[in-house]
Amino acid sequence: MNPIPVNEPLLNGNEKKYLFECIETGWISSEGPFIKQFEEQFAARVGRKYGIAVSNGSVALDAAVTALGIGQGDEVILPTFTIISCAAAIVRAGAVPVVVDCDPYTWNMDVNQIEAKITPKTKAIMVVHIYGLPTDMEPVIALADKHGLHIIEDAAEMHGQTYKGLPCGSFGAISTFSFYPNKHITTGEGGMLVTDDEKLAERCRSLRNLCFQPQKRFVHEELGWNFRMTNLQAALGVAQLERLDEFVSRKRHMGQKYTELLSDIPGLLLPVPKTVYAENIYWVYGLVLKDEVPFDAVEAMQHLGKHKIGTRPFFWCMHEQPVFRNMGLFDNVYCPAAERIARRGFYIPSGMALTDEQIEQVAKTLHEIFG
Ligand SMILES: Cc1ncc(COP(=O)(O)O)c(C=O)c1O
Numbered sequence: 269m270n271p272i273p274v275n276e277p278l279l280n281g282n283e284k285k286y287l288f289e290c291i292e293t294g295w296i297s298s299e300g301p302f303i304k305q306f307e308e309q310f311a312a313r314v315g316r317k318y319g320i321a322v323s324n325g326s327v328a329l330d331a332a333v334t335a336l337g338i339g340q341g342d343e344v345i346l347p348t349f350t351i352i353s354c355a356a357a358i359v360r361a362g363a364v365p366v367v368v369d370c371d372p373y374t375w376n377m378d379v380n381q382i383e384a385k386i387t388p389k390t391k392a393i394m395v396v397h398i399y400g401l402p403t404d405m406e407p408v409i410a411l412a413d414k415h416g417l418h419i420i421e422d423a424a425e426m427h428g429q430t431y432k433g434l435p436c437g438s439f440g441a442i443s444t445f446s447f448y449p450n451k452h453i454t455t456g457e458g459g460m461l462v463t464d465d466e467k468l469a470e471r472c473r474s475l476r477n478l479c480f481q482p483q484k485r486f487v488h489e490e491l492g493w494n495f496r497m498t499n500l501q502a503a504l505g506v507a508q509l510e511r512l513d514e515f516v517s518r519k520r521h522m523g524q525k526y527t528e529l530l531s532d533i534p535g536l537l538l539p540v541p542k543t544v545y546a547e548n549i550y551w552v553y554g555l556v557l558k559d560e561v562p563f564d565a566v567e568a569m570q571h572l573g574k575h576k577i578g579t580r581p582f583f584w585c586m587h588e589q590p591v592f593r594n595m596g597l598f599d600n601v602y603c604p605a606a607e608r609i610a611r612r613g614f615y616i617p618s619g620m621a622l623t624d625e626q627i628e629q630v631a632k633t634l635h636e637i638f639g
Contacts (some may be wrong), residue, residue, distance in 0.1 A: 272338040272626045274578030275619035281511050286503035300499025306506050307460070310445075313509065314423075314437030316462035318469035321497040321505070322476055325424040325446025326353035328459035328590075329394075330496060332420050332442040335461075335471040344420075345385050347377035348393040348585040349606040350462075354396055354422055355586045359595070360582070361423040363391070367587050369603035373540050375554065375582075375613075376403040378605070382411055392418035395440070398583075399615075400523070400539060402431040405439050412440070416557040420444070427452035428516035430547045437462055442565050443471070447501075450619065452515045452551065453508035515620055516549055522622055523550030531632035533638045535561040536584045550571035552615040553581065561638065565614040572616070575633045582613035591636075 269336050290296055303321055311319030312595065322328050338344060340362040348367035355365040368381045375398045382393065391479075393412055395403045412419050419440025423429075426436035444450075447458035461472045474480075479492035479543040508515075527538055537556040541548050557568060569579040585606045587598035616630050 269576060269629065271576035271626060272578060272617045272622075273619065273632060274580055274615070274617050276621035277449045278515070278620040279507075282507040283496040283504050286498060286507050287507070288485060288491060290500050291296050295499045298496035298498055300502065302499045302502035302506055302636070304528045305591075306455075306497075306502040306509070309506065309509055310460055311462050312382050313512065314435040314443070315335050316373050316461055317439060317464045318462065318466065320461040320463075320472040320476060321502060322461065322470060322495040323421075323497055324457050325444060325448065326351075326356070327493065328422070328424075328444035328446070328461050329353050329357035330360060331472050331475045332444055332461055332491070333361045333363070333392075334475055335440060335468055336418050338363050338418075341389060342391040343387060343389040344392045344394055345382055345390060346586070347396050347398070347606075348375075348587050348601075348603045349398065349609065350396040350422070350585055350586065351424075351583055352586070352589065354394055355589070355592065356597050358394070359597075364389070365586060365592075365597065367585075367598065367601060367603060370398070370606045370609070371453065372559060372564060372605045372609065373400050373441060373537075374543065375399055375609060377405040379411075382408065384416075386411070386415050386417070388637060390415065390417055392420055394420045394422060395420040396424075397426045397429065397436055398430075398459050399425060399552050400519075400550045401543060402429055402436050404543075404545060405431050409439070418442075425451065428512050429549045430546060436478070441465065441474060442468060446623070447505060447508075449525075450552070452549070453512055453520065454503065455497070455508070456507040458501045479490070519550045519618075520547070520623060522574070523548055523553055525624060525627050526550075526553050526616070526631065529628065530634060531556075534558070535638050536634070550618065552580075552618040554613055554615045556609050557612040559612040561612075564611055569614050571637045572630075572633060577630055577633055578617055579614050582610050582615070599634060622631050 307319035424446035
């Protein structure tokens with residue numbers, strides 16, 4: 269049996285044509301025309317006025333936190349069940365991350381637990397939509413309005429998703445995306461900030477580009493970064509964006525097929541197909557082992573690995589990260605739901621190029637292991 273990778277992108281649209289154009293014209297740096305095109309088209313797709321393309325989704329978060337003026341003495345509330353990039357951006361800015369546990373079924377931040385974490389130091393809520401379903405935004409927006417907090421929306425995994433019909437990426441002061449190859453659309457490496465606020469957009473652009481000043485280029489009032497995306501990456505992005513609707517349909521088909529084939533395995537908790545506010549777009553197809561399964565995710569992944577089936581563990585909670593614990597963060601913080609899924613959860617092949625036959629093969633193997 270051929271190996272089934274955990275992810276493989278689909279690059280068979282206009283990618284080659286647009287990349288060839290970059291090479292023909294010599295426009296390969298961030299100054300090239302695909303950047304503007306990608307920024308404008310992507311921002312429009314999520315209903316935002318401005319898009320700022322950057323080199324990945326992690327640095328998009330760094331720029332977002334800094335652009336909002338979050339720093340020393342501030343606190344930012346975020347889910348503990350997320351990627352390190354979210355908490356790292358807060359910590360690097362000199363602020364304190366304050367974590368919230370997740371819902372055991374949607375795996376998103378439990379929004380009912382946010383208000384208890386708000387203090388006079390809280391400056392923002394960083395919402396992170398996890399694995400395919402968005403966070404329940406209305407209660408978050410109500411809390412942010414009530415307490416005068418910014419919302420940073422990490423929509424890295426949510427290309428093409430909506431919340432109550434509104435695009436993910438359209439909520440809060442700034443939203444961020446990633447275009448890593450496991451995302452619905454990819455630029456190889458890449459990211460984007462989107463916002464409706466002209467001043468914030470300007471600030472993100474400046475931070476992305478070393479805070480060069482228009483008048484005195486090499487005189488700096490502030491420290492920025494080189495977070496620029498290349499025209500080559502944006503060329504891929506434009507080609508991929510043309511197919512976003514098709515890609516979302518493909519992923520929904522994959523998710524539905526997996527669910528159909530796996531729902532008779534009693535030991536597996538499958539992704540929630542839909543909530544009252546969204547239908548799952550299955551960025552990845554996650555599985556959580558129920559208590560009756562006598563082994564954990566690591567062992568389950570080893571079994572699948574023996575059958576050449578690619579897997580990835582679920583995120584590891586922020587409050588359990590050695591790097592943060594060694595900084596003295598998260599003493600006496602417990603988030604039982606997130607701690608549990610971090611140990612019992614993993615995801616199976618979910619890439620855009622995955623075929624029905626491969627899905628059937630993965631399902632068959634899971635039946636053999638858990639049946
Ligand atoms: C929720 C979330 N935020 C941020 C990132 C970071 O994006 P990147 O890998 O492009 O740095 C990821 C990456 O998968 C992610 O899932």
